[in-house]
Amino acid sequence: MPNANHAPLPLPAVHPVSPVAEDLGRRFQDAGFRLALVGGSVRDTLLGRLGNDLDFTTDARPEQVLKILRPWADAVWEVGIAFGTVGGRKDGYQVEVTTYRSEAYDRTSRKPEVAYGDTIEEDLVRRDFTVNAMAVALPAVEFVDPYGGLDDLARRVLRTPGTPQESFSDDPLRMMRAARFAAQLDFEVAPEVVAAMTAMADRIEIVSAERVRDELNKLILSDHPRKGLRLLVDTGLADRVLLELSALRLERDEHHRHKDVYEHTLTVLEQAIELETEGPDLVLRLAALLHDIGKPRTRRFEPDGRVSFHHHEVVGAKMTKSRMTKLKYPNDLIRDVARLVELHLRFHGYGNGEWTDSAVRRYVRDAGPLLERLHKLTRSDCTTRNKRKASALSRTYDGLEARIAELKEKEELDGIRPDLDGNQIMQILGVGPGPLIGKAYQYLLELRLENGPLEEDEAVSALKEWWAQQS
Template sequence: MQSVASALARLGDLAASPTVSRLAAAFAAAGHELALVGGPVRDSFLNRPVHDLDFTTDATPDRILHLVKPLADAHWDIGRAFGTIGALVGGETVEITTYRADSYDGTTRKPDVVFGTSLEEDLMRRDFTVNALALRLPAVTLVDPSGGIDDLLGKVLRTPSTPAVSFGDDPLRMLRGARFTSQLGFTLDVETADAMEAMRESIAIISAERIGDEIAKLLRSDNPRAGIEVLMESGLAEIVLPEIPALRLEIDEHHHHKDVYQHTLTVLEQAIGYEKSRGNLGGPGHAPDLIVRLAALLHDIGKPATRKLEPGGVVSFYHHDVVGSKLAKKRLRALRYDNETINAVAKLIELHLRFFGYTEGAWTDSAVRRYVRDAGDQLERLHILTRADVTTRNRRKADRLGFAYDDLEQRIAALAEKEQMDAVRPDLDGEQIMAILGVRPGREVGEAYRFLLEQRLDDGPLGVPEATRRLQSWWAERS
């Protein structure tokens, strides 16, 4: 948090920027109000990077579009029904929204869209005071009707109106509260936290897409643990991610195992650390990887269903990787994530235990090839998840596992360099198989292809002559 004077100076520079000043002049000339609002103003006080520019105005969506068109390189009105017009102005993305005063009716999943009449009214209907700040343009006047500056200084999340009214207007704000604790490092004030717990059931009227989007934003933050803990403490997690509270398994005096919930949060934190340090998912400065973070959060959700108390105080979770993969698919589909994300997360969870067999005995080259083949394009993410899954406090054990995975990665790299393992295929393609066997396209070609792939995985590149010999031998025995 920088000083108020420094923040105001930064806001002044922002207001004087070409994009903002052009928009401010256009709206003022047309007799309309315009204010920079929300995140850009907040982040100027927090000395955080300002990316997209959000504005609010008394102009209707039609008027906004009329005023923006001459200035924009491109524009879109996908949010027009909600009063929002987007545009690309001077290379910067902007969104301009008519003053709003809408709310949910408590039963349906869509809010009643009502346009407001003043900037102050618009700000008082926003989610938290730290986001209810605006900079009037072109006058460059700070507007703070709810004490947002004081809450920024105190690092507190508080609603402009009472929490009951605010969360009643839009229950998604409860999830946004959890997300902002992670993004901003702020804490909820007592009244707001109490209201989240009391009103948690109302989140059910929010669409699955919006809930999934908020969870994704939370996980992409630098400290998702804080937001997840808010979801747990408020009881919201039991509604939006019930698999996470289920990880708080009971531990009796005779059977002992690690706290799966705390282990999961540690794995998530460690995965983020590896994601940043390895830099193989997009290079330095890449966007946070949602797939890695979802896989880390959900990797052990199969444990409650597979927990078994064994003799001697041992607790087992056989096949929790397979069960967890299926549960993750089900949950992510319910949250309307895309198929690419769902399938990648499910694959990582299903494979996350595979490495631990490596420490029990040396893998053959064939086993290493199969590890790479099964991971496919998720191999780097699997490296991250597997390393992050080591949370033991036993330094000797942790070092042993770390050295073993170092060895596995070195073997993968050596084989990849030697055999082009990034595209493991049989030495013969479908056309060659049909020509050698004298068959037409059909089931036999697929079976022959799979046979040759297994040969390739077992023994490495064979070459066309040897692959042909083995194929003919297999075909003769099969016939």
């Protein structure tokens, strides 16, 4: 059913995408083959958002495609040839040409079995959604839409060309793509598709963690991630791929003494997106999505009736590492997201803004290169409807940022180090490398954080005094 919140999309007439596509179509025609622009390329053309990636389908087999592409393209690659796809680059466009095909999973396989087809209709029916099952035959520029994709595009609805059960059996990852396209395009998912996703959610478990992760990233980096994440949770897919998000739907006590953590999390994500300044930030968005996942494990009902979540940031950081590792995220991304989750409450540990210079230095030191993201995450974490409270928190954080800027003018805050390095410490103490040098270094670092920069003679004197106490 169409999205009741949107008017139907006004769709432009189909027209040649570029001279590159028409030229390639003529070359295939001259060689005795059919070629069509297909899938997302046609959908995005109709939406007026086509980029430089062009997808084509053909009745030519991969070896024949290579013979046509090699003398024409600026570069050609065969990475996907086992799946019937040959890639290339021409005049700034990335092109992929795939032989008509059908692919299906058995009950345990993680990789599709490829079989080539003979007609474009046969190829289109195996695609994920009707809005991706449209084609433009080239070079004649004839619109091919056997499954009503144009109508669905205009109505902003996602349906499958065949039955959703058949589609999701062929490739279970399409269930996650439904959530991703809903988030990217702000479309609704047809009721029968949602029902099939719910009934077949366990099929996602045969898909590799890497493919699941990539779809999840595209969803999170979209313009409307809340819509896609809700669909994952409501259909039970999140229980298989991001259980921690589903677990945030805590039962609230009868007096509603703690906020809805699930809704709060989705709101924090949206507010973090509003603070982005240089495009979608995967680290910030993942941290916003996962910042409170430690709450279900740490929730306690106190004797006075309050609900507490003590140390949920520490527990949440460990859970973040575990989940992101299972999804095969890169180690540096895991480290950064988990660190932000661990630090997201640090601001609130300093009361009402009585920030000493020492506290500011430690805040900056602990955040390191993540400081700007921590600023955005901390601000996003305020979802109170109490305008006075929200305003007070905002002013307090404004004050912290001003203090950081003020201290940065006076001293080096980025990469705070002791006033003496390891070599100087060994020379002054007359000892070689070992655990004591590490302790001395740490002692001087604490002095630096507490008191700011010291003159060299002050640092030497402090070191000698510490050394005498150790002896």
